[in-house]
Amino acid sequence: MVKKKTHEQEGNKQKTPDESAENKVNNTTQENIVTEKSETPPVTDQELPTVATPPEEAAVADKVVAEEKSAEEKLAEMQDKYIRLAAEFDNYRRRTLREKIELTKYAGEDLLLKILPVMDDFERALSHLDTATDCASMRLGIDLIYGKFTEFLKQNGLKEIEALNCVFDLNLHDAVAKVAVEEEEKKGKIVDVIQKGYYLGDRIIRHSKVVVGE
Numbered sequence: 001m002v003k004k005k006t007h008e009q010e011g012n013k014q015k016t017p018d019e020s021a022e023n024k025v026n027n028t029t030q031e032n033i034v035t036e037k038s039e040t041p042p043v044t045d046q047e048l049p050t051v052a053t054p055p056e057e058a059a060v061a062d063k064v065v066a067e068e069k070s071a072e073e074k075l076a077e078m079q080d081k082y083i084r085l086a087a088e089f090d091n092y093r094r095r096t097l098r099e100k101i102e103l104t105k106y107a108g109e110d111l112l113l114k115i116l117p118v119m120d121d122f123e124r125a126l127s128h129l130d131t132a133t134d135c136a137s138m139r140l141g142i143d144l145i146y147g148k149f150t151e152f153l154k155q156n157g158l159k160e161i162e163a164l165n166c167v168f169d170l171n172l173h174d175a176v177a178k179v180a181v182e183e184e185e186k187k188g189k190i191v192d193v194i195q196k197g198y199y200l201g202d203r204i205i206r207h208s209k210v211v212v213g214e
Contacts, residue, residue, distance in 0.1 A: 114152060121145040161197035163190050163208040172197065176206045181213035189213055 125141050132138050160170050167189055168175060176194055181187060190210040197208030 066172045102150070111156065115149075118145060118149045118152060121148065157201045159199040161199060161204070161208050163193045163197065163210050166190055168210070172204065172207060173210045175212045176209050177211045178214050179211055183213075184214040 122142075122145060125138070125145060128141075129138065157190075163173055167188075173190065180192060181191060189212070191213040192211040193208060194211065195206075195209040197204065197206050199205070
């Protein structure tokens with residue numbers, strides 16, 4: 001009985017030819033894989049192939065970088081000019097505003113300086129009025145002051161509007177009264193001037209107040 005079991009175990013241990021061939025193939029494949037893995041060295045970064053950049057692409061890239069740099073420089077220059085121009089304009093605006101205020105405040109300075117000599121003459125005449133005994137000399141002095149003042153007004157563009165014995169003109173004269181006249185040629189004309197009118201240059205600054213004959 002013991003011997004029979006031993007032979008059966010040995011029979012089980014024996015393999016078929018097909019199984020043996022398949023095992024040999026598997027072993028050979030595994031050996032090849034192990035051999036390939038052991039023979040193939042690891043690839044490092046230094047051994048990776050480098051792609052060469054064509055000269056045309058490098059030139060285009062350099063040109064783009066140069067243009068960007070130039071554009072940035074021009075932008076910075078324009079910004080600097082804008083800031084300077086804005087500051088200069090602000091200073092100009094403040095200066096002109098100050099000059100306008102001063103001009104408005106002291107606009108009549110030059111005119112007043114020119115009229116002061118006439119004022120001095122009037123003060124001299126008034127100071128001698130109480131002690132003067134010669135009326136003719138006093139009148140002559142007043143006439144001189146009047147002539148001086150009239151000349152001053154003419155020099156500054158002031159001109160009298162002609163009215164006496166002129167035909168009444170609504171654009172130049174204001175009629176304050178009408179009087180009857182016997183002379184036919186005086187009808188519709190100015191027979192008396194209550195207040196003189198004046199031009200300043202070509203502009204009427206005051207109309208003449210007159211009496212018209214009818």
